[in-house]
Structure formats: C-alpha cells, structure tokens
Amino acid sequence: MSPLEAATHNNAYEYYAGLRLNGELLFDEGLGLWIASTARTVEAVLTHPDCRVRPLHEPVPAAIAQGAAGQVFASLMRMNEGTRHRCPRAVIEPALASLATEDVVTRIGPPAADLNEFMFTLPVSAVAHWLGFPRDQLREVARMTRDFVACLSPLSSDAQLRDAHAGASRLREMFSGLLAQSGLREHILRNYEASTWEDPDALIANLIGLLSQTCEASAGLIGNTLVTLHRCPDLLELVQRTPTLTIALVEEVARYDSPVQNTRRFVASRCTIGDRTLEAGDTVLVLLASANRDPAANPEPDRFLLERQQRRTFSFGLGRHQCPGQKIAVSIAAQAIQDLQRRQQRVLSSPCAFSYWPSLNGRIPRFHG
Numbered sequence: 001m002s003p004l005e006a007a008t009h010n011n012a013y014e015y016y017a018g019l020r021l022n023g024e025l026l027f028d029e030g031l032g033l034w035i036a037s038t039a040r041t042v043e044a045v046l047t048h049p050d051c052r053v054r055p056l057h058e059p060v061p062a063a064i065a066q067g068a069a070g071q072v073f074a075s076l077m078r079m080n081e082g083t084r085h086r087c088p089r090a091v092i093e094p095a096l097a098s099l100a101t102e103d104v105v106t107r108i109g110p111p112a113a114d115l116n117e118f119m120f121t122l123p124v125s126a127v128a129h130w131l132g133f134p135r136d137q138l139r140e141v142a143r144m145t146r147d148f149v150a151c152l153s154p155l156s157s158d159a160q161l162r163d164a165h166a167g168a169s170r171l172r173e174m175f176s177g178l179l180a181q182s183g184l185r186e187h188i189l190r191n192y193e194a195s196t197w198e199d200p201d202a203l204i205a206n207l208i209g210l211l212s213q214t215c216e217a218s219a220g221l222i223g224n225t226l227v228t229l230h231r232c233p234d235l236l237e238l239v240q241r242t243p244t245l246t247i248a249l250v251e252e253v254a255r256y257d258s259p260v261q262n263t264r265r266f267v268a269s270r271c272t273i274g275d276r277t278l279e280a281g282d283t284v285l286v287l288l289a290s291a292n293r294d295p296a297a298n299p300e301p302d303r304f305l306l307e308r309q310q311r312r313t314f315s316f317g318l319g320r321h322q323c324p325g326q327k328i329a330v331s332i333a334a335q336a337i338q339d340l341q342r343r344q345q346r347v348l349s350s351p352c353a354f355s356y357w358p359s360l361n362g363r364i365p366r367f368h369g
C-alpha cells in the first residue's frame with residue numbers, strides 16, 4: 001500500500017500506525033513526496049510559514065489553467081497565501097460563524113431519495129440556501145458544484161474537466177444574479193463592503209469555493225458515519241434513544257475515519273521540520289487521518305469513544321487554512337443522519353455493501369443497492 005492508496009483502503013489505519021513508528025518525516029522515493037504521519041509533524045508542517053498550499057511554479061494546475069474552473073481556482077482562499085488568502089477569509093469566516101444551521105433539512109425542501117445523491121446534495125443545498133439561493137435553484141447549484149469539484153482531482157478525465165469549466169461558468173452566472181438582485185446573504189455583503197477588499201470576481205469565486213469545500217468532505221462525513229453505525233449496532237441504538245448524541249457521534253467519526261485523509265504542502269524555501277531539512281520545491285503529504293490516530297494526540301486512538309475527553313481532530317486541518325466550516329459541517333451531517341432515521345430507518349439499520357469513490361485524498365463511501 002502507498003500513503004495515497006491508503007486514503008481509500010480498508011486497512012489504512014494499520015498502515016498509518018506502521019508509518020508513525022518512525023516519528024520524523026519520511027521520504028517516499030516512489031512517490032517523490034515527504035510523508036508526515038505523526039500528530040507532531042502534521043502540526044509542524046501545517047503551521048510552518050514556508051509550507052504553502054500551492055507550488056510556487058504552478059499556482060493553478062496546468063490541466064485547468066485555461067478556462068473558467070482555473071479562473072475560480074486561482075482566487076480561492078484555500079489555494080492562496082498572503083492577501084489573496086487573508087482578505088476572503090476575513091469576510092467569509094465571521095459570516096460562517098454566525099450561521100444558524102438548525103432545521104436545514106426542512107428549510108431546503110424534500111431531500112434526494114437515492115442515498116448517494118442525498119449525501120452529496122444535502123450539505124451543498126444547505127450552504128447554498130444559507131448564501132441566499134431560493135429552493136428552486138438548489139438542485140442545479142448542487143449539480144454544478146459537483147461538476148466543478150472534479151477539477152480539484154488529478155484523477156479526473158478530460159470530459160470531467162470540460163464539465164468542471166461549464167460548472168464554474170454557470171455557478172459564476174448564478175452568483176452574479178444573486179448579487180445583482182441583492183439576494184446574497186446580508187452578513188457576507190456587509191463584511192465585504194466594510195472591508196478594503198475590492199474584488200467582486202474573487203468574492204464570487206470564494207463563494208463557489210464554500211460550496212466546493214462543502215461537497216465531497218461533507219458527503220464523506222455523512223457516509224463514514226453510516227459505515228460506523230452499520231459496524232456498531234450498539235451505537236445506533238444509543239443515538240436512537242438519545243438523539244442529542246448525534247453531534248458527538250459525527251465528531252468522533254470525523255476523528256476516527258476522516259473523509260479528508262490527507263492534504264499537501266509545497267515548500268517555498270529551505271526549512272527544517274523536526275530533524276529533517278526540506279528544500280524549496282519539495283512536497284509534503286500530510287496524513288491528517290494518521291495524526292488523528294496518534295496516541296500522543298488521542299489516548300487509545302483506535303477506540304471509537306462518543307464522549308472522548310479533549311478530542312484532537314486533525315481532519316479539518318490546522319493553522320491559517322484550518323477549515324472555517326467545521327461546526328456547520330458537523331451540524332449538517334448530524335441532521336442528515338437524523339433525517340434518515342425519520343424517513344429511511346432501513347438505511348441506518350441494515351448494513352449495505354459499499355466501495356470508496358476513487359480518490360487520492362478523500363474517503364467517501366459509495367453505497368451499492
């Protein structure tokens with residue numbers, strides 16, 4: 001197994017435990033990547049100023065640079081450092097923190113009947129509705145977002161990249177319409193107008209970014225929670241008796257079986273992490289899901305504990321790019337599980353076969369039947 005194959009492998013966590021035995025960064029000759037697997041090295045890399053989110057020579061992947069998806073990508077806070085990161089984050093992060101996420105399921109209208117569709121569309125629809133989109137546009141927004149996120153994966157085909165450009169164009173159009181009709185969520189608009197950041201195209205790109213960041217990671221969070229419930233019927237019984245425990249359930253799933261298994265950092269100038277010296281141009285694969293299982297971060301890391309004391313979760317990143325959507329994502333996933341309990345009890349109680357969607361970093365189950 002390689003650290004990239006681990007993302008979608010059943011025995012990933014045993015493999016990560018083996019990697020962690022060597023506490024320092026390891027260099028994987030085959031992949032040409034440094035590997036950070038312990039909580040200490042993961043934290044050191046994610047908080048290091050010279051470990052950046054994009055390689056200096058390729059701010060936008062060459063495969064999408066010539067098109068709408070590439071233009072959106074170029075402005076995303078997730079893909080930038082410095083002012084192109086700080087300005088959108090200062091506008092969007094406080095607005096997200098004020099988001100009331102109760103009753104999302106009832107507010108966005110009837111959820112998709114198909115389980116896989118449900119996992120991908122419900123969280124994006126919830127965030128899109130909060131941003132200001134009316135109910136009758138949510139289905140299209142969710143579809144276009146799913147098309148757009150394909151541009152973020154190196155595994156995508158040419159046809160998927162073409163759809164990603166089309167999705168980005170359509171989402172830009174839809175957000176422009178929302179802005180023109182003053183339909184955009186007031187809190188974001190107020191923060192934007194009060195800031196010195198004057199770049200409406202970048203604002204729109206980052207709103208698309210909110211949807212794209214929500215899409216696959218939240219689908220994985222819901223899916224991995226279902227997998228956990230299928231494996232542990234006692235847990236299912238417990239949350240059925242005490243539905244308020246569903247938040248704790250999703251939080252422990254995020255640690256125990258993260259939908260985002262790894263992220264990357266690109267070294268901008270020579271730096272030292274632990275005992276290792278990294279050179280400009282080096283790439284580090286940061287194994288978030290391994291850090292979650294490091295006993296130095298979480299005692300008895302391989303036990304699933306609903307009420308874990310001082311849980312340390314690396315699945316949402318750390319440092320300046322740490323996920324600003326963590327609270328919302330957990331709340332939406334918990335509501336999705338509760339909605340399934342009400343409407344489709346069978347989906348929770350009968351284990352069904354699944355495989356993981358092909359990915360180098362996402363662990364998202366695709367249920368069959």
Ligand code: HEM
Pocket residue numbers: 053077078079085089123127209210211213214217218221254258259260263264314315316317318320321322323324325326328329332
């Ligand atoms: C409502 C759902 C979500 C929203 C709106 C959201 C939004 C975002 C945004 C805007 C960023 C970029 C922050 C920056 O670069 O400063 C981000 C980063 C991140 N998100 Fe989320 N996110 C959501 C769900 C999730 C979930 C479910 C996970 C995984 C459990 C996740 C994991 C991450 C990680 C690991 C990063 C940082 C990546 C890195 O530093 O390389 N997110 N998120």
